[in-house]
Amino acid sequence: MHGMHGRALQIDLATGKTTGIPLPDDQLVAILGGDGLASDLLRRWCPPDADPLGSETPLVFATSPFVGTGITTASKIAVATKSPQTGVIGDSLSSSYLALALKRTGYDALILTGRAAEPSLLVVDDGRVSLRPAADLLGLDPAATSECVRERLGQRYRVAAVGVAAERGVRFAAISNDGRLAGRTGTGLVMWAKGLKALAVHGTRLPRVADPARLAAHARDLAKRSLGPGTAKYRELGTAANLAFFNRMQLLPTRNFQAGSFAGAERISGETLFLDHRTDKNACAACTIGCEHHYRATDGSTSDVRLEYETLFALGSLCGIDDPNVILRAAALCDRYGMDAISAGGTIAWAMECAEQGVDLGVPARGVPRFGDGQALLRTVEAIGERQGIGELLADGSRIAAARTGQGSDAWAMHVKGLELPGYDPRKLQTLALGLAVGTRGACHNRSSAYEVDLSDRLSPDAETRLRAEAAVAAEDQAALLDSLTICKFLRHVFTDLPGEAAALYGAVTGIPLTADDLLRAGAHITETKKRFNLAQGWTRADDTLPARILDDPESHVTRDGLNHLIAAYYDVRGWNADGTVPA
Amino acid sequence: MTGKELATPELDMSSDQCVDCPPLAAPTVTVELFGVPRLLLGQGHVAVTGETLAEVARMLLAAAPALAGPVLDPATGWPNAGYTFVIDERFTRDPATPVTAASSVLLVSSVAGG
Ligand code: SF4
Numbered sequence: 001m002h003g004m005h006g007r008a009l010q011i012d013l014a015t016g017k018t019t020g021i022p023l024p025d026d027q028l029v030a031i032l033g034g035d036g037l038a039s040d041l042l043r044r045w046c047p048p049d050a051d052p053l054g055s056e057t058p059l060v061f062a063t064s065p066f067v068g069t070g071i072t073t074a075s076k077i078a079v080a081t082k083s084p085q086t087g088v089i090g091d092s093l094s095s096s097y098l099a100l101a102l103k104r105t106g107y108d109a110l111i112l113t114g115r116a117a118e119p120s121l122l123v124v125d126d127g128r129v130s131l132r133p134a135a136d137l138l139g140l141d142p143a144a145t146s147e148c149v150r151e152r153l154g155q156r157y158r159v160a161a162v163g164v165a166a167e168r169g170v171r172f173a174a175i176s177n178d179g180r181l182a183g184r185t186g187t188g189l190v191m192w193a194k195g196l197k198a199l200a201v202h203g204t205r206l207p208r209v210a211d212p213a214r215l216a217a218h219a220r221d222l223a224k225r226s227l228g229p230g231t232a233k234y235r236e237l238g239t240a241a242n243l244a245f246f247n248r249m250q251l252l253p254t255r256n257f258q259a260g261s262f263a264g265a266e267r268i269s270g271e272t273l274f275l276d277h278r279t280d281k282n283a284c285a286a287c288t289i290g291c292e293h294h295y296r297a298t299d300g301s302t303s304d305v306r307l308e309y310e311t312l313f314a315l316g317s318l319c320g321i322d323d324p325n326v327i328l329r330a331a332a333l334c335d336r337y338g339m340d341a342i343s344a345g346g347t348i349a350w351a352m353e354c355a356e357q358g359v360d361l362g363v364p365a366r367g368v369p370r371f372g373d374g375q376a377l378l379r380t381v382e383a384i385g386e387r388q389g390i391g392e393l394l395a396d397g398s399r400i401a402a403a404r405t406g407q408g409s410d411a412w413a414m415h416v417k418g419l420e421l422p423g424y425d426p427r428k429l430q431t432l433a434l435g436l437a438v439g440t441r442g443a444c445h446n447r448s449s450a451y452e453v454d455l456s457d458r459l460s461p462d463a464e465t466r467l468r469a470e471a472a473v474a475a476e477d478q479a480a481l482l483d484s485l486t487i488c489k490f491l492r493h494v495f496t497d498l499p500g501e502a503a504a505l506y507g508a509v510t511g512i513p514l515t516a517d518d519l520l521r522a523g524a525h526i527t528e529t530k531k532r533f534n535l536a537q538g539w540t541r542a543d544d545t546l547p548a549r550i551l552d553d554p555e556s557h558v559t560r561d562g563l564n565h566l567i568a569a570y571y572d573v574r575g576w577n578a579d580g581t582v583p584a
Numbered sequence: 585m586t587g588k589e590l591a592t593p594e595l596d597m598s599s600d601q602c603v604d605c606p607p608l609a610a611p612t613v614t615v616e617l618f619g620v621p622r623l624l625l626g627q628g629h630v631a632v633t634g635e636t637l638a639e640v641a642r643m644l645l646a647a648a649p650a651l652a653g654p655v656l657d658p659a660t661g662w663p664n665a666g667y668t669f670v671i672d673e674r675f676t677r678d679p680a681t682p683v684t685a686a687s688s689v690l691l692v693s694s695v696a697g698g
Binding site for chain 1: 654670694
């Protein structure tokens with residue numbers, strides 16, 4: 001097929017041996033690329049019940065047919081491994097130039113296995129591979145690491161790196177590239193466990209596309225439409241715009257999900273940040289939208305910080321913090337240490353509630369953060385990044401921290417499968433509640449985006465269980481489709497017929513005439529691929545649930561019985577067995 | 585908006601009533617603004633009168649001309665495709681939706697979450 005190289009490169013980091021792995025057309029068509037390809041390769045290469053930090057667990061990087069084609073927003077790379085935070089699939093997407101560089105190497109994916117004998121820099125240059133000592137890079141943050149590597153090798157290289165959080169063993173350490181993160185599920189810790197501080201990539205070999213003229217016409221049209229009303233929110237205010245509205249709707253997770261609105265919301269709203277803190281706007285490689293808004297603390301304590309709604313809520317309302325300068329500093333610290341801000345904020349909020357409840361966390365009381373204490377938040381983010389003091393406990397995430405702590409503290413550990421909840425209170429969002437409960441990587445709004453059903457006129461709050469389950473399935477499969485073609489989700493409202501237009505683009509790039517239905521089936525197949533991986537790694541029905549706080553709240557629209565019915569309907573819509581397993 | 589887009593409403597302009605004046609005896613409704621509308625106007629809410637969403641939109645245009653173009657259709661006041669109303673926590677772009685003085689009326693981006 002056109003648009004892909006049709007092969008992956010397996011690199012055994014223990015021996016330095018490399019092997020070209022053919023990727024036949026039928027395999028690529030079935031899983032499209034990006035997240036689908038990374039998940040599929042992970043499932044094929046990872047042994048059952050693998051230790052996420054063991055040498056046998058692969059770390060996969062994958063591109064898609066759309067990378068490097070000029071299709072707006074499509075310059076994204078997918079990463080997949082077994083998550084050390086959740087024990088299930090850890091799949092993540094990151095944007096920008098690294099994806100383009102990898103696509104040019106002559107391979108569609110890298111499968112990293114084994115473990116380097118010493119901290120190393122892996123260099124992939126047009127398919128030539130070398131492993132170089134990187135002890136001198138230890139202790140550097142991801143941006144500085146990237147700078148050093150590019151100074152050494154040349155600016156034509158693009159770099160993915162881990163920060164100190166990974167070096168110290170933080171389970172939600174991220175992989176950073178070009179100022180972006182493969183943020184959730186701890187892929188950075190797996191990279192570090194493979195002995196890699198950084199990966200540098202350069203290449204010159206883009207595959208040919210099937211119909212350049214047709215592709216150029218589609219891509220031009222899409223780029224033009226990408227500047228219309230469907231992306232206005234992202235271009236003008238960014239995702240931070242969610243905060244004030246969510247607060248008004250009682251959907252803003254506050255003080256570890258104790259409430260859905262926050263008295264300090266106005267001070268940290270997207271509108272306030274825009275007026276008082278915004279400095280600049282940026283875009284990922286090959287993106288016409290440019291949703292990346294930069295902000296600066298007014299007290300001079302930060303330079304420009306990229307801030308999304310998810311970071312804003314997690315380090316803000318979730319921890320009871322209403323000082324934008326503190327939130328910006330905390331966000332900058334998470335980036336510098338190279339760790340996921342949602343899990344950092346979610347785990348700190350858990351510790352803050354422990355303090356409120358008088359739970360002994362095994363450290364002196366002055367080392368335990370409290371809701372609303374900005375300086376304590378900053379100290380705790382650093383403690384996690386360094387894995388020192390209370391950070392030694394919190395660096396494992398809220399699920400493990402609660403299990404280690406006991407004293408009933410799991411009652412307020414707000415996670416699904418070990419992944420801390422994103423910034424949507426599911427008590428009033430029934431479709432999202434289902435999406436979070438069954439999500440293959442845990443509580444993730446990116447892999448489900450079922451909140452769109454709740455925050456629209458598509459389903460009434462008392463819609464039938466089956467209709468809601470169908471909507472959750474459709475939202476999950478659409479996300480799988482976008483993540484596998486590596487089209488940014490922020491482009492989704494630009495399409496009038498997403499699968500139909502995506503099929504036309506796919507045909508122009510690959511020369512393979514898929515229909516909209518084919519792509520929807522591929523989305524479902526990709527979700528199932530991830531589920532099959534989880535089954536091989538020990539998933540059980542009990543893993544598909546929500547925190548007790550959501551289910552036992554008398555005000556919640558999501559009850560235990562209601563969720564169980566929704567989950568049963570979801571399995572049925574998917575054609576899975578009643579116990580959530582997938583028929584052979 | 586993820587559901588089907590409703591067409592810009594056909595507003596009845598045949599009435600003697602000046603479009604800048606409130607419909608007689610219509611309830612006063614507070615429209616709360618979020619995101620770009622709030623920034624454009626420099627305030628978080630506007631009080632207008634109207635018995636339906638279409639009337640509220642038309643009066644909003646008259647009361648807040650800064651929203652004309654980027655947010656509201658300059659001819660009808662109806663929100664462009666990037667925006668939607670939320671009435672009593674229900675998302676709607678149905679211009680016939682009735683409103684009362686007790687209604688909670690929000691004007692928000694039609695792109696939820698993200
Ligand atoms: S819309 Fe934002 S996240 Fe998506 S590709 Fe563009 S800049 Fe990157």
